[in-house]
Amino acid sequence: NAGVTQTPKFQVLKTGQSMTLQCAQDMNHNSMYWYRQDPGMGLRLIYYSASEGTTDKGEVPNGYNVSRLNKREFSLRLESAAPSQTSVYFCASKAGGSYNEQFFGPGTRLTVL
Amino acid sequence: QQQVKQSPQSLIVQKGGISIINCAYENTAFDYFPWYQQFPGKGPALLIAIRPDVSEKKEGRFTISFNKSAKQFSLHIMDSQPGDSATYFCAASRRSGSARQLTFGSGTQLTVLP
Numbered sequence: 001n002a003g004v005t006q007t008p009k010f011q012v013l014k015t016g017q018s019m020t021l022q023c024a025q026d027m028n029h030n031s032m033y034w035y036r037q038d039p040g041m042g043l044r045l046i047y048y049s050a051s052e053g054t055t056d057k058g059e060v061p062n063g064y065n066v067s068r069l070n071k072r073e074f075s076l077r078l079e080s081a082a083p084s085q086t087s088v089y090f091c092a093s094k095a096g097g098s099y100n101e102q103f104f105g106p107g108t109r110l111t112v113l
Numbered sequence: 114q115q116q117v118k119q120s121p122q123s124l125i126v127q128k129g130g131i132s133i134i135n136c137a138y139e140n141t142a143f144d145y146f147p148w149y150q151q152f153p154g155k156g157p158a159l160l161i162a163i164r165p166d167v168s169e170k171k172e173g174r175f176t177i178s179f180n181k182s183a184k185q186f187s188l189h190i191m192d193s194q195p196g197d198s199a200t201y202f203c204a205a206s207r208r209s210g211s212a213r214q215l216t217f218g219s220g221t222q223l224t225v226l227p
Contacts, residue, residue: 004156031212040122042202042217043157050212058214090156094213099145099164099206102215104156 001026004105006091012111013081021076021108023091031094032074033058033102034066036087043090049074081112116140117205119218127226132190134221136203139184143205147215148177148188151200160201161188193225 007022025032030051035043035058045058049068063085065077074093078085088109092102119136126132136146147162163170163177163186170177176189190197203218 033215040219042117042119042219043215044217045214048209048212048214050210054211056210056212059216092156098208098213099162101147101159101162104158106154106156 003027004091004093004103006089006105006108008108009106010109012113013078014113015082017081018077018079019081019110020078021089021091021110022073023075023105024073025091025093025103026072027093027095027103028071029093029103030071030096032068033092033094034064034074034076035090035092036060036085037090037107038087046076046089081110083112086110086112116216117203117218119203119221121221122219123222123224125224125226126193128193128195130193130225132188132193132197132223132225134188134201134203134223135185136187136218137183137185138205138216140205140207140216141184142207143216144208145206145213146177146179146186147204147206148175149202149204149217151202151220157202190223193223195225195227198223198225 033048034046047066091105094102148160149157150160151157174191179186204215
């Protein structure tokens with residue numbers, strides 16, 4: 001099992017460019033999440049998907065969109081990148097049940113110039 | 114607003130010493146409290162977790178102490194080793210619709226000196 005995979009690992013964008021971060025999990029988990037990690041701020045939830053076909057906003061959704069393509073895949077799109085979106089982005093997945101662990105991918109380091 | 118406050122921001126201990134990281138929360142809807150460990154260049158990984166119906170949980174050298182009335186919880190690492198050097202995040206979980214959300218603390222960078 002690969003667990004949670006993310007592509008790309010690194011990306012540099014210019015202000016105003018768009019891009020999609022890809023995430024896939026092979027654990028048959030229902031829930032998937034996108035976080036951003038900034039120094040001194042921990043991880044903040046951008047969007048999540050409780051199950052295939054549903055998505056909801058998290059704490060910091062502005063400037064992002066998501067698509068739950070199927071049960072395995074959950075993508076994050078930046079339509080018009082801004083320097084404030086420079087961050088490390090993590091995708092996570094979780095099985096059903098209240099107290100199950102969230103499994104994290106290796107992250108995508110994004111720089112917006 | 115930061116719903117989970119974590120301290121200290123950084124911590125340096127000698128090998129064999131005890132590392133203590135503290136967290137406090139405000140939202141009483143939180144009902145599950147995991148700790149995550151993150152090594153440089155990696156994603157966070159679950160270390161240990163506790164439910165609020167118990168006051169302490171121990172797994173090997175790692176112990177969570179939980180004080181429900183004070184809305185505080187802490188991670189104790191006994192006999193700290195250089196391999197424990199990492200960033201530690203406390204988190205609090207609550208139900209949100211049909212899913213559960215994690216709110217993370219700001220992280221503690223632990224360095225264990227050999």
